[in-house]
Structure formats: structure tokens, C-alpha cells
Amino acid sequence: MKDLKDLNFPDDVKYTKDHEWARKEGDLITIGIDDYAQDQLGEIVFVELPEIGAGFSKGDEFGSVESVKAVSQIYIPVSGEVVEINAGLEDAPELVNQACYTQGWLIRVKPSQASELDSLMDKAAYLDMLKG
Amino acid sequence: MIQQPGASGLIFNESLVWEKSRKGRCAMSLPKPDVEKSPLDADLIGDAPNLPELSELDVVRHYTRLSQWNFGVDSGMYPLGSCTMKYNPKTNEVQAGRQGFAGAHPLAGDEFSQGALALMYQLEQSLARITGFQAVTLQPAAGAHGELCGMLMIHAFHAKNGRQRAKIIIPDTAHGTNPASATLCGYESVNIKSGPEGILDPQTVAAVMDEDTAGIMVTNPNTLGLFESNIKEIADIVHAKGGLVYGDGANMNAIMGIVKPGEIGIDVLHLNLHKTFSTPHGGGGPGSGPVAVGKTLEPFLPVPRVVKELDTYRFITDRPDSIGRIHTFYGHFGIMVRAYAYILSMGAKGLTDASRLAVLNANYIKESLKGTLNLPYDRPSMHECVFNDEFQKEYHITTMDMAKRLLDYGFHPPTVYFPLVVEGAFMVEPTETESKEDIDQFIRAVKSIAQEAKDNPEQLKKAPRLTKVTRLDEVLAARKPCLRG
Numbered sequence: 122m123k124d125l126k127d128l129n130f131p132d133d134v135k136y137t138k139d140h141e142w143a144r145k146e147g148d149l150i151t152i153g154i155d156d157y158a159q160d161q162l163g164e165i166v167f168v169e170l171p172e173i174g175a176g177f178s179k180g181d182e183f184g185s186v187e188s189v190k191a192v193s194q195i196y197i198p199v200s201g202e203v204v205e206i207n208a209g210l211e212d213a214p215e216l217v218n219q220a221c222y223t224q225g226w227l228i229r230v231k232p233s234q235a236s237e238l239d240s241l242m243d244k245a246a247y248l249d250m251l252k253g
Numbered sequence: 254m255i256q257q258p259g260a261s262g263l264i265f266n267e268s269l270v271w272e273k274s275r276k277g278r279c280a281m282s283l284p285k286p287d288v289e290k291s292p293l294d295a296d297l298i299g300d301a302p303n304l305p306e307l308s309e310l311d312v313v314r315h316y317t318r319l320s321q322w323n324f325g326v327d328s329g330m331y332p333l334g335s336c337t338m339k340y341n342p343k344t345n346e347v348q349a350g351r352q353g354f355a356g357a358h359p360l361a362g363d364e365f366s367q368g369a370l371a372l373m374y375q376l377e378q379s380l381a382r383i384t385g386f387q388a389v390t391l392q393p394a395a396g397a398h399g400e401l402c403g404m405l406m407i408h409a410f411h412a413k414n415g416r417q418r419a420k421i422i423i424p425d426t427a428h429g430t431n432p433a434s435a436t437l438c439g440y441e442s443v444n445i446k447s448g449p450e451g452i453l454d455p456q457t458v459a460a461v462m463d464e465d466t467a468g469i470m471v472t473n474p475n476t477l478g479l480f481e482s483n484i485k486e487i488a489d490i491v492h493a494k495g496g497l498v499y500g501d502g503a504n505m506n507a508i509m510g511i512v513k514p515g516e517i518g519i520d521v522l523h524l525n526l527h528k529t530f531s532t533p534h535g536g537g538g539p540g541s542g543p544v545a546v547g548k549t550l551e552p553f554l555p556v557p558r559v560v561k562e563l564d565t566y567r568f569i570t571d572r573p574d575s576i577g578r579i580h581t582f583y584g585h586f587g588i589m590v591r592a593y594a595y596i597l598s599m600g601a602k603g604l605t606d607a608s609r610l611a612v613l614n615a616n617y618i619k620e621s622l623k624g625t626l627n628l629p630y631d632r633p634s635m636h637e638c639v640f641n642d643e644f645q646k647e648y649h650i651t652t653m654d655m656a657k658r659l660l661d662y663g664f665h666p667p668t669v670y671f672p673l674v675v676e677g678a679f680m681v682e683p684t685e686t687e688s689k690e691d692i693d694q695f696i697r698a699v700k701s702i703a704q705e706a707k708d709n710p711e712q713l714k715k716a717p718r719l720t721k722v723t724r725l726d727e728v729l730a731a732r733k734p735c736l737r738g
Contacts, residue, residue, distance in 0.1 A: 122646070166731035189727045190670050214732065 125251055128156040131222055135198070135241035138250060142222065143198040143238060146229070150199055150238060153226045154186060154217065157251060162188040165217045168210040170228060175203045177230075179237055184227065186217065199237040201230035257698055258329055259663030264721045267318040274305035280312060322721045324665050330691055334637045334668035334680030335428070335476055337506045337528035338535075339611075344598055345531060345591035354590050359582040363567040369586065370566035373559045376593045377543075383596075383604065384502070384522055385513025386545035390554045392584040396503050399523030399542025400434035400470075405576045406521060406546065406553040407467055407497050408438045413553075413574060418467040418496075424453050425674050426475035428501050440467055447674065451477045451630040455486040468496035473514070474504045476672035477630055478615065478637035478680075480512075488518025497521065497549070505529045506684070507612055507636035510605025514545075521546045530592035541588040555579045610685035611636040614692055618681055621696045625703045629675050637682035639675050650706040650713055652677045657724060658705070658716035662698040 134142040140158035144151045159165065167187040177183050177197045184195050206228050210216060217225040232238070242250065307315075325331070331338035349355065357369045377389040393399035404421075411417050421440040423431050424447055432442040443461050448454040458469065469491050473481040481487070488498045500519035506529045508514075514522045526541040527534040534540070546554060556575045557568035568583075599607065612635055619628065619638035627643035642652040656666035656679070668680040683692055705713055715724060 164728040166728060187731075189731055191673060 123160050125157075125248070128160060129222075130156060130244050130247065132244050134222065135238055135243060136247035137196065137198045137241055139196050141195060141198050143241060144222075145235075145238060148231065149204060149229045150201065150232050150235075151226050151229050152198060153221055154195060156221055158186075158193075159218050159221045159225075162186060162193060163190050164188055165214045168207075168214050168217060168227065170206040170210070171203050173203055173206060176233075177201065177203070195227070197230070198241055199230065199232045200234055201232040203228050204231050205229040255694075255697060257662045257701075258694065259661050259719055261719045264321055265314075265318045267315060270305040270307060270312075270315055273307060273311055273315070276306060278306045278308050278311070280307060280309040324660070326665075329663050329665060330683070330687055330695055331665040332667045332681045332683050332687075332695065333665060334478070334639070334682040335503065335671070336534065336668065337504075337525070337636075337682060337684055338665070339506070339528075339531055339684040340686035341531045341533055341591070342595065342598065345594045348594040349587050349590040354587070357586070359586075363565075367566055370559050370568070372593055373583065373586075373589060374561050374566055376589050376596070377559065379593070379596050380524060380543055381545055383509060383513075384505075384524070384545045385515030386522065387515075387548050388551045388554060389543050389545045390558070391541070391543045391589055392555050392578070392580040393523065393542035393544055394580055394585060395527070395540030396428075396501075396523060396525045396542045397430040397434060398540075398579070399525075399544045400430055400499070400501065401437055402542075402544045402555060402576070402579050403499050403521040403523055403546075404434050404438045404440070404470075405579075406544075406550045407499065408440075409553045409574065409576050410497065410550060411467055414495075418465050420466045422458060422461055422466060422469040422491075424469075424471065424475070426451070426453075426477055426479075426672060427470055427472045428476060428503055429671070429673075431470045431472070431499075431501060435470065447475070447477075450632060451475070451479045451674075452481050453483055453487060455483050455490055458487050459490045462490055462494050462496060464494050466491075466494065466496050468498055468520075470499040470501060471519070472501035472504060473519075474507045474635040474637075476504075476680075477639050477674065478504075478507075478634040478682075479630065479632060480507075480635055485518050492518070502545075503528060504636065507608055509608040510601060511608055515547055521550050526588055526592040531595045532588045532591040539585045539588060541585045541592065543584075557583065559583075607685045608636070611683075614683040614685060614687060615681070617689075618683055618692060618696060622681075622699055625700050626679060636684070637680060639672065640679040640681070641675050641677040642679065643677070645703065645706045648706045648710045650710050652679045654710075654713040654716065655679065655699070655702050655706070658702050658713050659698060660717035661719045662702070664695055664698055 134144040136142055140155050142153050142155045165186055165188050169185045171183050179200045181197050182194045183197045186193050186195055207226050326338050326340055353368050357366060373391055380389045393402045419441055420443050421435040422445055423442045424445050426447045435442055445457050471481055473484055475481055491498050497520040498518055500514045500522035502522045502524045505524055523542050523544045526532045552574040553576055555578060556570045556572050559566055560569050615634055615636050615638050619634055626640035628640055652669050656669045659666050670678055672678055717723060
């Protein structure tokens with residue numbers, strides 16, 4: 122596993138304590154797991170995503186990520202309805218390892234309370250949390 | 254130089270029996286018929302099964318060669334944590350092979366099965382006595398099935414009381430199958446964290462226990478190999494709100510003859526005969542997961558139940574509150590014979606000594622290796638101890654690398670990456686059946702591997718190299734599984 126300084130945490134996304142990220146893209150919010158999470162998990166072999174149209178409240182489990190080491194639940198950073206899922210992960214789950222903020226995104230949701238995004242951590246706060 | 258058990262040797266390739274099959278080749282000749290031919294009903298006749306045709310020597314070589322690719326407890330130490338891979342005494346096999354047991358037929362009827370019924374009855378009584386409960390069912394096929402059986406009884410108990418509940422409390426140190434068993438009963442798992450010392454804090458349970466919660470599932474000793482010493486207080490909290498306590502007895506090997514779960518607030522407990530009671534395990538045979546209950550849950554036990562009336566035994570099914578049948582016939586009977594043989598040959602003192610030695614062996618390993626591997630919870634442990642790869646991180650060596658390398662030294666790897674509460678867990682359970690000499694050899698092997706992690710990390714990355722197949726590409730296997738031969 123890498124040192125924190127070798128991990129990539131972009132400024133344009135918000136972070137959760139469970140290592141998901143969320144990015145506002147127009148009216149929608151794109152969600153994935155961050156570089157720390159993919160590095161900890163190691164080689165990801167399967168991603169389980171919800172159905173399009175499913176509704177979740179902030180903090181609900183919306184899927185799971187399976188690596189050779191473990192299966193980890195993933196929790197939704199903001200409440201809303203799933204409008205799109207990254208179907209490409211079914212055949213290429215390694216995209217989450219290779220490009221977790223871009224091609225390795227997980228779901229897009231239409232938020233029911235857009236303000237929830239503001240309550241998530243920015244890069245500085247998230248790094249502070251990781252450093253403990 | 255101390256010799257390790259692992260060495261290289263000639264291993265044979267072997268093809269599938271189908272590939273070795275040649276038309277007309279045969280390993281047996283049938284005796285001439287001594288009764289008249291009796292034609293079968295037309296609806297019983299179908300095509301002959303497509304079976305490989307082989308000589309006896311083909312078959313003997315096939316299975317001998319396959320067995321040489323394997324690693325079993327008969328070949329070396331198998332310290333797979335939380336699995337209790339103890340040695341299975343050969344007398345168990347002798348008893349199970351006796352014609353009266355091996356030839357028993359489940360449709361023979363009570364009258365012609367008195368010996369088998371007596372054995373089941375006596376085994377139930379023995380397990381009830383060992384665990385401190387009122388009654389036992391032997392039906393469940395294995396541990397997780399026992400969990401399901403126990404949870405179905407808890408579900409039936411709440412239904413009988415007129416109000417079903419929605420949730421079940423499961424700590425992070427419970428066995429991984431617990432939430433699945435609860436979910437199958439329609440309960441939502443409420444996960445709680447163990448305290449800093451690796452055991453449950455009663456306050457954590459009190460904070461979530463309410464009248465909509467069916468109970469709690471506790472693995473004790475837990476998956477960190479620690480005894481949940483607050484169990485009585487936790488049970489009182491759960492009982493006060495009308496809930497029940499499920500005990501996962503998979504780790505019973507640490508406490509036989511010392512603690513009776515039925516006397517410390519647990520309402521229902523499953524046992525793994527294939528762990529604690531020395532019946533075959535893993536690929537070696539079917540499991541068996543008897544469930545023991547106190548008075549509260551006894552009416553809900555599966556049917557049929559075996560009862561003794563004067564000197565005869567029979568099955569009864571007339572139990573209106575029973576959850577019903579959960580296995581065809583009566584469970585895995587051949588396994589019950591082996592477990593009963595073990596209990597009788599050990600005796601009460603022998604079983605207690607087994608637990609004591611299992612705990613002593615685990616603590617000996619824990620103390621011997623704690624400077625070599627990181628020990629996240631440095632407390633006296635029960636029958637297993639959990640290390641991790643924190644000390645090896647600077648050399649980029651993981652628990653997986655060390656586990657694979659142990660194979661080259663002639664040891665089965667321990668459990669890795671479980672329990673989840675310890676990152677990079679390396680969980681060792683030596684069991685009582687290993688001698689001090691063998692345990693010392695294991696300790697030296699781990700120390701030697703830790704030294705290699707510093708001096709020659711590349712060697713560990715490529716391990717194992719003495720096995721028939723070397724390091725497998727587990728990522729490729731998981732991403733692109735090949736599910737057909």
C-alpha cells in the first residue's frame with residue numbers, strides 16, 4: 122500500500138469518512154470510491170451497483186466492492202435517486218483501481234437535498250482525517 | 254541449520270478420469286446371477302449413466318496422485334484460525350465403518366434402527382451436558398445451517414409471543430455467516446463495534462437494544478480469539494427487553510469442560526462437530542452443526558426428535574411449535590458416529606484437557622511470535638491469536654506473501670485477512686493436537702520468513718515454489734473465472 126503523499130485527492134470532489142467521493146456535475150452528483158479506498162482494497166475484482174431508479178438516503182449502503190482481500194460495503198454520500206450506473210465496471214472492475222475519479226466512477230444520482238454535498242469533507246479536512 | 258518439514262519431491266501430473274477412460278476397460282467382474290431375472294417397470298428404465306471406464310490401477314493411481322497435491326492435517330500442521338483443524342483420530346473412522354452404522358438405512362424404521370437411535374440420543378445428551386443446555390438437535394448440516402436453525406427458532410419464539418421483531422444485533426467480531434443467517438429469517442443486522450480491548454462493551458449493546466430487536470448473535474470466544482467476559486451482563490440487557498441471545502459455538506474448542514454457554518445467559522448455541530469434535534473438515538467430509546437450546550426454545554426444535562421410552566428409542570414429530578424439518582432424514586448420521594466416538598474416547602477430563610491445551614498452545618505461539626509479527630490486541634487469548642503484517646509493511650511484504658511462503662516450509666497457511674477488524678490479519682489456531690516440537694518448528698518457520706521479508710523480499714513475492722502449482726494469479730481468477738472444465 123502506498124504512503125498518503127503518493128495518493129491522489131483532487132480538489133473538485135468532496136469526501137466521506139468511509140472513503141467515497143462525490144462531485145457535482147450540473148444537476149447530478151457523480152459518486153465513486155477514492156484513491157485511499159482503492160489502494161487499501163487492492164485489486165478490485167467485482168463491483169455490485171444498485172438498479173437505476175433506486176432511491177437512497179445519505180449514509181445508506183448502495184453497493185459493494187470486492188477485492189481479492191475482502192468485500193466492502195459502499196455508502197451513499199448524498200440522498201437521492203440513481204439515474205445512471207457505470208455499466209462498464211461489470212467487465213472491467215479494474216477501472217476503479219486505475220482511474221477511480223474518472224472512468225472508475227460508480228453511480229450518478231439526482232440529489233433530493235443538494236445541500237448535503239456541502240456537509241462532506243473537502244480535500245484538506247479529509248487529509249486531516251486520514252492522518253488521524 | 255534446522256530442517257523444516259517442507260521439501261521438494263517428485264509429484265505426478267494427472268489427467269481427468271474422463272481422459273483416461275478407454276472403452277471396455279473395467280476394474281471388476283460381477284458374479285453370475287443367482288436369482289431369476291426380474292424385469293424393471295418401464296418407467297424406471299432410462300439410459301445408462303455415462304461413467305468413465307478404468308482399471309483398478311488407473312483408479313488407485315488417480316486418487317493417490319491427487320492426494321499428493323493436497324495438504325491435509327495428516328500431512329502437516331494446519332493452523333487455520335477459527336477452523337479448528339485438529340487431528341481426527343482414526344478410531345472415529347473404525348466406529349463409523351461398523352456394519353450396523355455404515356449399513357443403516359434411513360427408511361428402515363425405528364424398530365430396526367435402535368442402535369443408531371440410541372447413538373443419536375446419547376450424543377444429544379452428551380452435547381447438552383457439555384454445553385449446559387436442555388436439549389439438542391443434530392439435524393443441521395454444518396455451522397451456518399445451525400445458525401439458520403437457531404435463528405428460525407428465535408423467529409418462531411417471537412412469532413409465538415404475538416409480535417415479530419425487525420432487527421438483530423451483530424458485533425464486528427462475530428463470524429461472517431451470522432448476518433446472512435439472520436437476514437434469511439427476515440431480520441435486519443445492526444452492526445456494533447467491539448471495544449478497544451477487542452471485546453464487547455455492555456453499554457454498546459444497551460445503546461441499540463430495544464423492543465424491536467429480536468436479540469443478539471455473539472461468537473464467544475470471538476473471532477479475535479478473546480473471551481467475551483461481559484457476556485452475562487450483555488445477556489441481561491438483551492433479556493430485559495425481551496430479546497434472546499444466540500451463541501455461535503464455532504470456537505467451543507477453547508472452553509469445553511470449562512464454561513457452559515447455557516449457564517451464562519445464552520439461549521441457543523450451535524456447535525461444529527467438524528471443528529470441536531474432530532470429525533472430517535473441509536473437503537474431507539460433510540459438516541454437522543448441532544444446535545443446543547434452553548427451556549425457552551425447546552418447543553421450537555426441528556422434528557423429528559429422538560426420544561427414549563423405557564429402553565427403546567423412537568422418532569417423534571408431534572411438536573406443534575417446531576420449526577419443522579431442516580434436513581432430509583436426520584442429518585449427517587455418519588458424522589454423528591465419529592463425534593460420539595471422540596467424546597467417549599476422550600471422556601470429560603480428556604475434553605477439558607483438550608481445551609486447556611488448545612488455549613495453552615495458542616498463547617505459547619502468541620508470546621513466541623509477538624516481536625516478530627505485530628499483535629494488535631496484546632491480551633491473553635483463547636485458542637487462537639491474531640497477528641498482522643504491520644512490521645513487514647516497510648519491506649512491502651503482506652500477510653498473503655508470508656502465508657504463501659509457509660507452504661514451502663511445510664505448513665498450511667493460517668487464516669488470512671479475517672477477522673476484518675484487524676487489517677492484514679494473520680490468524681493462527683494451532684489446536685491441542687500439535688506437539689510442542691511441531692509448534693516450535695512452526696514458530697521458527699514464521700521467524701525465518703520474517704527475516705526473509707527483510708533480506709530477500711522477492712523470494713516471498715514468488716512463494717510458494719515447492720508446491721505443484723506455484724503462485725496463482727488470484728486477480729485474474731476472480732475477474733475472469735473459468736467455471737467449466
